[in-house]
Amino acid sequence: MASAPNNTESTLASFIWNNANDLWGDFPHTEFGKIILPFTVLRRLECVLEPTKDVVLNTYEQFKDQGMALDDILANVSGNPFYNKSTYNLSNLGGTKTKANLEDYIANFSENVRVIFEQFDFSTTINKLAKANLLLRICTNFAAIDLHPSVVPDRTMSNVYEHLIARFGAEVGTGSEDFMTPRDIVHLAATLLLEPDNELFEQKNGLIRTIYDQTCGTSGFLTDMMNYVDGFKDRYKVAPVLVPHGQELQPETHAVALGSMLLKKLESDPSRDLSQNIKLGSTLSNDFFSGQRFHYQCSNPPFGMSWAKDASAVQLEHKEKGLNGRFGAGLPKATDGSMLFLQNLISKLELPENGGGRGAIILSGSPLFNGSAGSGESEIRRFILENDYLESIVALPTDIFFRTGIGTYIWLISNRKPEHRKGKVQLIDATGMGSSLRKNEGNKRKFIDQDSIDAISRIYADFEESSVSKIFEYSDFGYRRVKVQQPLRMYFDFNEDNRHSFGNNKEFNKLSAVPHDNVKKYIESFADQVKSFEWFTTEFLPNFPSIKITKSFYQSLMNIFGVKSSDAEIVSFNGEVLFDNDLTDYENIPLNRDIQEYMAKEVLPHAPDAVIDSSYADAKDGQVGVVGYEINFNRYFYVFEQPRHPNEIMAEIKELSAEVAQLLGEV
Structure with a gap:
């Protein structure tokens, strides 16, 4: 028996994989692993059983006809939780009935080994190798490799399996x-x-x-x-x-x-x-x-x-x-x-x-x-x-x-x-x-x-803390996602385009003939005028033709004639301040930081009218803002690198340009 090469796992894997050379031409390369892996496992199991093989066979012959539970007896004699009661091994399968003898060999393993070869679909592999007249050669190749754990330790064998899989x-x-x-x-x-x-x-x-x-x-x-x-x-x-x-x-x-x-x-x-x-x-x-x-x-x-x-x-x-x-x-x-x-x-x-x-x-x-x-x-x-x-x-x-x-x-x-x-x-x-x-x-x-x-x-x-070790409280990774809103500010512009848009509005066209005409005349009476929101609420709406102004109709008027502007007045309806959806934003505020303090420092200087939407709350603790957690490694270990000085970069460019000019001159 040839010993396995006494060096790295990858070399041993290559040693086993070289058996694939015999498969070229008869099998697609995609099937090599399906053949080599089960034979590798089989040979390793066989190597482990070899020292007690004869004792197991003798014990089997002694007790096989006595109606006893042979599994425990044979496993005990084997010295392993598995056994094989066939006279065959990979080295003595013969050249004329190789397939039948190998199948007999596999069938005579204990059940916990047979299930392994069932999952490999080893019977199909045996049939394919037999049809290609390669079965005996592959069996002989593997019989020459010593894969006993004393020669190839567990860790090395595990590496071999995974090198083969890789x-x-x-x-x-x-x-x-x-x-x-x-x-x-x-x-x-x-x-x-x-x-x-x-x-x-x-x-x-x-x-x-x-x-x-x-x-x-x-x-x-x-x-x-x-x-x-x-x-x-x-x-x-x-x-x-x-x-x-x-x-x-x-x-x-x-x-x-x-x-x-x-x-x-x-x-x-x-x-x-x-x-x-x-x-x-x-x-x-x-x-x-x-x-x-x-x-x-x-x-x-x-x-x-x-x-x-x-x-x-x-x-x-x-x-x-x-x-x-x-x-x-x-x-x-x-x-x-x-x-x-x-x-x-x-x-x-x-x-x-x-x-x-x-x-x-x-x-x-x-x-x-x-x-x-x-x-x-x-x-x-x-x-x-x-x-x-x-x-x-x-x-x-x-x-x-x-x-x-x-x-x-x-x-x-x-x-x-x-x-x-x-x-x-x-x-x-x-x-x-x-x-x-x-x-x-x-x-x-x-x-x-x-x-x-x-x-x-x-x-x-x-x-301990160091350049490569950072220690945090668990809450340092948490934040509250807070919804921040700003009031809607707008004025009203009754220009021709806006009036035309209103004429095509579905809310307006739902009106019956008389209120429809009255509303149209009323709108036209402000043609090309620009008005404040205060005027809209104190003069325009109170004098509006006798129709019920629903919230949707009200919204249509604002959508068509309203023009958003940071200099305009705040918009409200029935005493309720309306917010500008386009200005809605979300702030991720660290859990360990006071929300109001954060707003005062980070938000209000840029948006003085901003307010927190208190209805946007966490489902678990009920507090304002939805809790989130993330662990950003790059943020914690980022090291600033000083950018190169422009003069240094320019000098390098000039040097490279000179080299290019020289090369072009040589051409």
């Missing part, structure tokens, strides 16, 4: 970020999430905690979290235990996650099948962990994913359960479900009396500020901040994901903040940290190296 995604033009997170980001998030509990782990050896990833992909996040606490074995006899749970939407990546979790073992319960905790389906509309809570959570939901397919279930839960459900704080626009995943995470935090919960979720920039005051997005931020769930947000460098260069952020969520963090939020600007990749991987040009992870972790732990 490469497959690049081949078919799909967004691989939908189901994978670069390992450097995972490691940073794991460190930020778990490092604050190092002292807890030290005090309570063998502490058992639950962890959940609502969009678990290939389970890389879960694996990294579990590996982190496994590191405590170097210091303690019994390391902490994280019991993983996850849910994934895509069958193929779910299948990889099942394979990964089958190989994970809990020191306190080594026979436990952890793949049973990894569910397939939409987290938003089909929550397999409804009502459950977890000590730790990690998640990288797809950026900008529409939740239209989940809308019926989500809207029903929002309506019927409110804050007793997952989405009671609000619903975002249907084009982006990120903030639904954020709410789901919060709903599953373990209760404080049971140790509390912490979560790390990776989001794009839009959840920081999308939606105005009163919108679903703003109300979700309001719920998080006013309930003191947000601990910190870390801004990551751009160009750090495989297929997008957008800015991304790690939100740290907690319902068990230490005393010095209560009511406060720490923002960390790590956009300038990290290193450049020697070779770009898609859009990924940068990575968070270990030195940067250590630095960011220290900044977070120190909880």
Whole structure:
């Protein structure tokens, strides 16, 4: 058996991917990943079972006809939560009945493995390879690769899976970020999430905690979290235990996650099948962990994913359960479900009396500020901040994901903040940290190296103000959107154009013949005159022909003959001041600032007649102005750069012009 190359994960992935060379010509490149991934998972499982293969076969022969529950017996003998009772493996399938023998091999796995290959639709792959006369060759290729965990550790294997997925995604033009997170980001998030509990782990050896990833992909996040606490074995006899749970939407990546979790073992319960905790389906509309809570959570939901397919279930839960459900704080626009995943995470935090919960979720920039005051997005931020769930947000460098260069952020969520963090939020600007990749991987040009992870972790732990760390009261992100109105001011102009417009007005033409003619003559009697609003109310209206002047007729007169002017009089009707809709404005006034003081300083000097519309109030607290929340990173970390002096720019232009002239002269 050939050992896997002992170097980087990408090299190992390339080593496996080279099997695709045998597929060229017989398969479109879009199918390479569908073939390579299941064979990679199969070979890794096979490598794990090899040491106890003969014992399992002997035990099966001994007990197969005795009517006993063989699953538990064979799993116990295997030393794993799965087994295979076939005499075949990838190296002995034979050249004449390869297809039948491979199908027999797969069929004789325990059920928890068979479901993996069902989700890969592996039977179809086998048939296609057999028809192309490539099945034996591919099986032989993979039989030569040693993927045992002692040779390829869990973290490396997880990276391999995701390198393959990334490469497959690049081949078919799909967004691989939908189901994978670069390992450097995972490691940073794991460190930020778990490092604050190092002292807890030290005090309570063998502490058992639950962890959940609502969009678990290939389970890389879960694996990294579990590996982190496994590191405590170097210091303690019994390391902490994280019991993983996850849910994934895509069958193929779910299948990889099942394979990964089958190989994970809990020191306190080594026979436990952890793949049973990894569910397939939409987290938003089909929550397999409804009502459950977890000590730790990690998640990288797809950026900008529409939740239209989940809308019926989500809207029903929002309506019927409110804050007793997952989405009671609000619903975002249907084009982006990120903030639904954020709410789901919060709903599953373990209760404080049971140790509390912490979560790390990776989001794009839009959840920081999308939606105005009163919108679903703003109300979700309001719920998080006013309930003191947000601990910190870390801004990551751009160009750090495989297929997008957008800015991304790690939100740290907690319902068990230490005393010095209560009511406060720490923002960390790590956009300038990290290193450049020697070779770009898609859009990924940068990575968070270990030195940067250590630095960011220290900044977070120190909880101090600096050029890259800002600490705020949660209310600093809030504001009231106040409606400001100005009185309508106008005079009246009875010029020919306005009179003609009035003659075509529907309110005027509703009148019967006699009042119609009387009104027309009355209007014509003021031809080409300009009058004040006081005249309009004291002389024009009192002497108007005998008709009932409705509000709509009154409005028509003002719309046609009225001319708005800041120098004119204020308009009122029946003692009620009318406001100019064109001058209506909205002011976002910080929550921590007095509204009247703000008006006096910021508004009234420019609009002395401006007044606040007191009817425009917040639905929750009833106070004037609708409450909104946003977190504007650029505002808090903006650094002014002195523009270059014009003389310097002019000198550079002259220098460049001289070079151009010289080049033209040479031509």
